[in-house]
Amino acid sequence: MEDNKKDVKNSSPKEPAAENPIRLTGHLKITKVEKKAAGIPAVLASFADLIEEKALLRGTMALFKMNQFGGFDCSSCAWPDPDDDRSPIAEYCENGAKALAEEATTKKVTPEFFRKNAVYDLAELDDYHIGKLGRLTDPVYLPEGGAHYQPISWDDAFKKIAQHLHALASPDEAAFYTSGRTSNEASFVYQLFAKAYGTLNMPDCSNMCHETSGSGLRPTIGIGKGTVTLEDMHDAEVVIIVGQNPGTNAPRMLSALSKCKGNGGKIIAVNPLPEAGLMGFKDPQAVKGIIGDGVKLADLYLPVKINGDMALLKALEMLLLDFEKQSPGKVLDQSFIKEKTTGYDDFIKQFGQYNLEDLSKECGVATALLREAAQMIAYKKRIIICWGMGITQQPNGVDMVREMLNIVLLKGSIGIRGGGLCPVRGHSNVQGNRTMLIDEKPTDEQLDRLEKYYGFKMPRKHGYDVVRAIKAIHEEKVKVLFCMGGNLLSAAPDTTYTANALRKLKLLVCVSTKLNRGHLVHGKEALILPTYSRADFDIVKGELQIVSTENSMGVVQSSKGVLKAVSDNLINETQIVCRMAMATLGENHIVNWQRYHDSYDAVRDAIEQCIPGFNNYNERVRQKGGFYLPNAARDEQRFAPKYDYRAPFTITEIPDNTLADDEYMMATTRTHDQFNTTIYGLDDRYRGVHNGRRVIFMNEKDIERAGFRAGDKVDLFNYDDGIERVAPLFVIVPYPIPEKNTVTYFPETNVLVSVNNVVKESNMPASKYVRIKIRKHDEAVYQKTSHL
Structure with a gap:
């Protein structure tokens, strides 16, 4: 084996750069x-x-x-x-x-x-x-x-x-x-x-990554882990994937989803971006994955706003309660609710204050799509909800984990074959x-x-x-x-x-x-x-x-x-x-x-x-x-000791995500050529980005409204804690994303995530919820920050 012969100039001690050098290749x-x-x-x-x-x-x-x-x-x-x-x-x-x-x-x-x-x-x-x-x-x-x-x-x-x-x-x-x-x-x-x-x-x-999942689950179901097996994924009637992009973050999950589809299961994808891994899958282990069109995965895609998930989940719950009124005992598992849960009566009282149109506006998903999603799960029992850091890195992520639990408790879809909760962990032995x-x-x-x-x-x-x-x-x-x-x-x-x-x-x-x-x-x-x-x-x-x-x-x-x-x-x-x-x-x-x-x-x-x-x-x-390993929630339907081994329904609040006219909500994500902080290459081929990483995905209406054009160079700013944080020299890429929402790659934009912008209870960085302002690139800003 030969030594790697990379040789750069030999210089005297200086303070090394904290970030990736701020450069564009010119060949994006x-x-x-x-x-x-x-x-x-x-x-x-x-x-x-x-x-x-x-x-x-x-x-x-x-x-x-x-x-x-x-x-x-x-x-x-x-x-x-x-x-x-x-x-x-x-x-x-x-x-x-x-x-x-x-x-x-x-x-x-x-x-x-x-x-x-x-x-x-x-x-x-x-x-x-x-x-x-x-x-x-x-x-x-x-x-x-x-x-x-x-x-x-x-x-x-x-x-x-x-x-x-x-x-x-x-x-x-x-x-x-x-x-x-x-x-x-x-x-x-x-x-x-x-x-x-x-x-x-x-x-x-x-x-x-998943401290939020543990913080949400441990006090409610008695264990800070998921409650399903791989076989459950295959046997599910409905799999709901929230805030996760399996095509990049857990590609082998696509095989499990494909088996679920082959067994007659349905898949609902909830994400601000329509990701390739949520839409379709070409299995390289199968002939049809090589010469055919592959498998269409998501039966329904809900283009939720960043942090609009809570309003979406409450809309689904409200619709399920309406279906239950129309067909008593056929939608909700009343026996499970009575024997295995606590707090149900107080939980359902909250829905008197909501209406579907307002919830639709808050989450950014049309009422027709919300009704279609609720219909898909209303008369099914074997339901799995999966989530990733699109949930756990929101400031109210713990509440959203518990809101997803509320849905499976309503359905009695936990501790059964083909049903339960599935936080998808990122690293191999985390x-x-x-x-x-x-x-x-x-x-x-x-x-x-x-x-x-x-x-x-x-x-x-x-x-x-x-x-x-x-x-x-x-x-x-x-x-x-x-x-x-x-x-x-x-x-x-x-x-x-x-x-x-x-x-x-x-x-x-x-x-x-x-x-x-x-x-x-x-x-x-x-x-x-x-x-x-x-x-x-x-x-x-x-x-x-x-x-x-x-x-x-x-x-x-x-x-x-x-x-x-x-x-x-x-x-x-x-x-x-x-x-x-x-x-x-x-x-x-x-x-x-x-x-x-x-x-x-x-x-x-x-x-x-x-x-x-x-x-x-x-x-x-x-x-x-x-x-x-033993898992009482999965194996025995034994939940929180504090509640006599039952699972409590949790009452949560819908966050106020109001933005100023010149503000946007930014979420960080990884490219397909990346695992956590390891960069394998400079392409993100599923999203159509090649030979560069300093891009910001924006809705076309936002680009036009702000006086920008696709390909413009811009600087990004965050002002949390009264401190100006700058990430200079990004290129605008139009993308089908909700208005006022943007997505960038990490670690390039971690500089914009305040150390005080954290998830309530879990204290995780809320990297999927960053308020930013976008301005045309200023070379003076670049010169000021390029040494960092």
């Missing part, structure tokens, strides 16, 4: 919007990335093991694998193949690369090109005032971490961030180390992280079990989530940040504020497989610790190991790498945590860290004792397909 191309997802273009795109990464042979070999029994779990989304037969051709999607290509790459980022390339100059590259540099091969260290990362031994790296942690006045001056890629085993020892060190400061990626107690506010019961097993006092003071951690770092209350994977800078809101906070850290530590912008905006000192990817062989004491993950539907399964790592100087995440623990806490600590360092089985034995549902863990995780 806009084509027609696609009506179908997947198909042959997806197959070709998958293999194109393997060729680009110089990994066609080894990557193709690995693809045949991805998501297969006895193979490795895709590091991309958390969509479940089939319990029964799996396609031998392609049990993965395009983005999964692209993720694998970047793991299988033969390009390397070595100590020599860092010697040639200063941090400041690397930050002048955009995120796409930073990500394409290759795999990290050795631990590196950036000293205070240094311009270059330099090699450091593993022992010295752990001594450096321990030195900083020992110097803190309190354990709460440290925080430990987690990415969803981290395995169950590494997550368990990681949270155990943080508690042994003495803090619950464990912000994680859940705090930015749900497993939380199950493994990666949580800034664990319950007393969880802490009691750990305390009983390990015999030391657990910290009880709730820690910082992501937003609170960023603020605490800014206020210098947190001085050491350890990041287990991810790219916190690019994922977080308020980019300039976040970057200024990170620069105040005394030490930033990042465990990573590849270089990203989060390594280039750093504390006074910084460490990058390279680790295995999910696809790599993980060999401990001469034996190839398995790790385990949990998917969106609560299945825990094994994952075993198949590729030789790009470097002999990598160690796995579990060993990184254990060596950090031994360096910090001492080798004679009450926890036998060396045992966990040497054996994943020993870690799983401890998990079995500390976390319910993992009995016979080592045996069951090796079974074909793994095992389901």
